[in-house]
């Protein structure tokens with residue numbers, strides 16, 4: 357018979373129902389939750405984990421990570437490391453970041469761009485119990501235009517070729533083929549670059565990099581295969597084009613204008629805005645060897661993105677929690693919570709963005725994102741009460757459970 361465990365704590369933040377359950381008793385059988393009650397006794401013969409004064413929540417979801425890379429991974433000059441490494445280097449170390457992510461309380465992530473389907477392989481190894489890490493919804497290769505945000509050798513000698521820049525595709529037929537390739541090799545979500553980026557060589561930060569026809573084709577093809585689409589876009593025009601094409605989420609969304617907010621609201625498009633990222637990039641990326649040109653682009657984006665985030669909260673646009681971890685260290689995913697509260701969300705809204713709301717964007721609302729009967733037993737607990745003070749999330753969680761298995765907090 358599957359093992360039964362009861363988890364007790366001072367409170368449970370039920371983000372899906374927007375309520376707090378006092379003295380919760382969560383009964384877990386095997387990898388699933390069986391029941392959730394306020395107070396009461398655990399059935400006889402069941403192991404009880406009593407978390408005392410801690411606050412329990414659904415395991416967190418990060419909708420925007422790059423699990424295969426990390427700025428702390430190498431020589432200290434991350435910019436040079438990226439140029440010198442191959443996808444094989446990344447494949448060898450990715451499990452380290454997966455484990456850090458899980459131990460930080462993020463039990464599910466959406467990986468939006470990795471070389472050579474490493475994220476697909478990692479997702480499988482974790483699913484089969486070979487490695488410890490979060491549930492991963494992988495995108496495989498991010499798709500983008502020649503010379504654009506995903507084209508790694510832009511600005512270098514034409515005789516240098518980045519072997520892993522294989523998500524590059526131009527034209528309606530080629531982008532459709534890239535989507536099919538990704539699906540064929542296990543992508544569960546499609547990521548593409550609708551516009552220019554910060555940490556890449558193009559001069560603009562935000563200009564569209566695909567035509568409307570190319571964006572339409574990517575979305576049409578992805579949806580035909582039952583895959584949702586995440587579009588990277590900082591600039592107002594690229595954002596509007598992506599929304600009109602029918603993407604499921606716009607990533608970054610830094611310069612979204614009022615028309616973009618209106619369209620997103622009307623079409624139910626999610627925004628996934630990495631509003632902590634700017635702090636780390638401005639503090640560390642010069643030391644990590646990145647060209648001044650990219651730092652200058654970040655300075656154009658950072659504050660405006662946060663102001664846009666506040667406008668999006670006020671406009672009532674759907675917002676999901678996504679950090680771009682990988683640009684900053686994995687395991688620090690939770691640092692974005694206080695930023696989201698500082699820029700307009702209530703703690704409950706920020707927690708929903710990382711749990712029940714995020715699960716909706718994944719299409720995994722029947723599996724993750726809430727503490728309810730039938731869902732995976734993915735739980736996180738912190739000391740203190742994040743609803744009273746979001747900084748309760750600053751410290752590492754005291755307890756993490758994924759699929760009924762205790763990852764943090766059993767004394768290991």
Ligand code: ARG
Pocket residue numbers: 552553554555556608630631633634637654657658661680683
């Ligand atoms: N990966 C993104 C890019 O290069 C990072 C942008 C980070 N900046 C920010 N303010 N969110 O475009």
